[in-house]
Amino acid sequence: MTYDGLGRVVMVIPTYNEALNIEWIVGRLRAAQPGVDVMIVDDNSPDGTGDLADKLALDDAQVSVVHRTAKDGLGAAYLHGFQVALDAGYDVIGEMDADGSHQPEQLHRLLDRLVTADLVIGSRWIPGGSVVNWPMSRELLSRGGNLYVRLLLGVRIKDATAGFRVFRRSTLEAISIDTVESAGYIFQTDMAWRTLQAGLRVAEVPIEFIERERGDSKMSGAVASESLKMVTRWGLRERWNRLRARTVRR
Numbered sequence: 001m002t003y004d005g006l007g008r009v010v011m012v013i014p015t016y017n018e019a020l021n022i023e024w025i026v027g028r029l030r031a032a033q034p035g036v037d038v039m040i041v042d043d044n045s046p047d048g049t050g051d052l053a054d055k056l057a058l059d060d061a062q063v064s065v066v067h068r069t070a071k072d073g074l075g076a077a078y079l080h081g082f083q084v085a086l087d088a089g090y091d092v093i094g095e096m097d098a099d100g101s102h103q104p105e106q107l108h109r110l111l112d113r114l115v116t117a118d119l120v121i122g123s124r125w126i127p128g129g130s131v132v133n134w135p136m137s138r139e140l141l142s143r144g145g146n147l148y149v150r151l152l153l154g155v156r157i158k159d160a161t162a163g164f165r166v167f168r169r170s171t172l173e174a175i176s177i178d179t180v181e182s183a184g185y186i187f188q189t190d191m192a193w194r195t196l197q198a199g200l201r202v203a204e205v206p207i208e209f210i211e212r213e214r215g216d217s218k219m220s221g222a223v224a225s226e227s228l229k230m231v232t233r234w235g236l237r238e239r240w241n242r243l244r245a246r247t248v249r250r
């Protein structure tokens with residue numbers, strides 16, 4: 001099935017212990033966008049999410065499942081799913097969480113904008129975007145993290161850490177996903193940064209992000225500190241490269 005003007009679209013949904021959410025979110029996505037396929041990438045969740053995903057795939061030819069052997073991080077799960085989607089010939093490959101934070105009913109905003117962009121991010125931090133039910137600590141972490149990314153990397157994106165996105169196939173091909181190494185949530189920033197560095201168009205559209213009601217977030221101190229370290233390293237490397245280029249020109 002296809003989405004008008006964009007070709008074949010698949011939304012990749014990574015899961016780890018999302019048994020309480022997976023049927024609900026896939027049902028909503030299929031109802032909201034019947035032309036869009038779904039690929040669940042499960043890291044052998046102990047709560048049986050993988051089995052539930054298999055049942056969904058059995059009942060619906062537009063749902064597929066990638067089973068991985070163990071929990072290996074959000075970024076690693078997405079990269080695996082992206083490669084499967086590229087091999088399957090999809091024209092547009094998207095990302096969203098399994099827990100209802102990203103609303104399938106708002107996916108059309110991202111897809112419509114992709115007609116004139118290479119990556120579209122559903123943004124919480126542009127006018128019209130919002131967050132529902134996040135504790136102040138989480139909002140500060142996200143706003144502060146995004147400010148740090150803007151300052152260190154010099155990018156204009158307001159929500160570079162967001163996980164509701166759609167990529168053109170050509171974007172994933174241009175940034176050579178087999179060279180991406182970030183395994184945790186910093187993967188989101190890494191992909192946006194690589195897209196900009198490849199000279200491609202990154203657009204943001206406002207979304208309402210709703211904190212999950214069932215199951216637990218996998219965000220942790222280790223995930224946040226990995227992000228801080230990586231952004232600092234990229235920022236310093238970028239400055240060093242610019243300085244060297246200037247010195248060589250003189």
Ligand SMILES: Nc1nc2c(ncn2[C@@H]2O[C@H](COP(=O)(O)OP(=O)(O)O[C@H]3O[C@H](CO)[C@@H](O)[C@H](O)[C@@H]3O)[C@@H](O)[C@H]2O)c(=O)[nH]1
Pocket residue numbers: 013014015016017018041042043071072073074077096097098099101142161162163164185188212216217218219
């Ligand atoms: N397969 C797999 N899935 C994972 C893993 N870690 C997390 N996930 C899945 O990835 C999705 C997001 O994980 P959450 O732990 O629910 O994320 P969050 O705290 O709500 O984080 C949100 O904010 C982040 C920072 O802005 C975003 O990067 C993230 O995408 C999301 O929108 C969920 O579907 C979850 O099951 C993993 O190691 N493996």
